[in-house]
Amino acid sequence: MGSVRRRFAVYQQAADDLRNAIGRGVYLPGSVLPGERILAARLGVGRDCVRQALAVLACEGLVVRDAGVATTVAPEPVYSAVSLPVGASVTARMPSPNERLRLGIEPRVGVPVLVVRVAGNPHVLYPADRFELATGSACPA
Numbered sequence: 001m002g003s004v005r006r007r008f009a010v011y012q013q014a015a016d017d018l019r020n021a022i023g024r025g026v027y028l029p030g031s032v033l034p035g036e037r038i039l040a041a042r043l044g045v046g047r048d049c050v051r052q053a054l055a056v057l058a059c060e061g062l063v064v065r066d067a068g069v070a071t072t073v074a075p076e077p078v079y080s081a082v083s084l085p086v087g088a089s090v091t092a093r094m095p096s097p098n099e100r101l102r103l104g105i106e107p108r109v110g111v112p113v114l115v116v117r118v119a120g121n122p123h124v125l126y127p128a129d130r131f132e133l134a135t136g137s138a139c140p141a
């Protein structure tokens with residue numbers, strides 16, 4: 001059998017390259033990214049492609065873009081820990097507009113919510129960009 005080769009849009013490949021560079025520490029949190037022309041030359045793509053790639057990374061919360069201002073690497077997120085009760089199940093989904101408003105999630109940012117369910121209790125939503133879930137420790141016998 002032949003291998004399946006996936007083809008991604010060039011801007012997605014550029015976003016992957018920039019995401020990997022941020023992950024490797026080439027661009028540190030709070031640092032200013034090079035301009036679009038320089039990134040385009042480094043990545044071997046056009047400026048429109050760089051703009052699309054940066055838009056993807058902004059939606060992911062990895063970079064901060066302001067019109068007329070340089071693009072910066074977002075600061076490292078600070079998470080609040082939530083201990084999961086025994087028997088809890090967790091799923092993830094995109095929030096409704098009302099949930100976004102209630103949870104303070106910016107409409108333009110694609111942040112999912114973590115849905116925690118425990119039998120017999122109403123489910124609880126946590127914005128995935130602000131909370132980390134941890135299993136509770138077992139009670140001593």
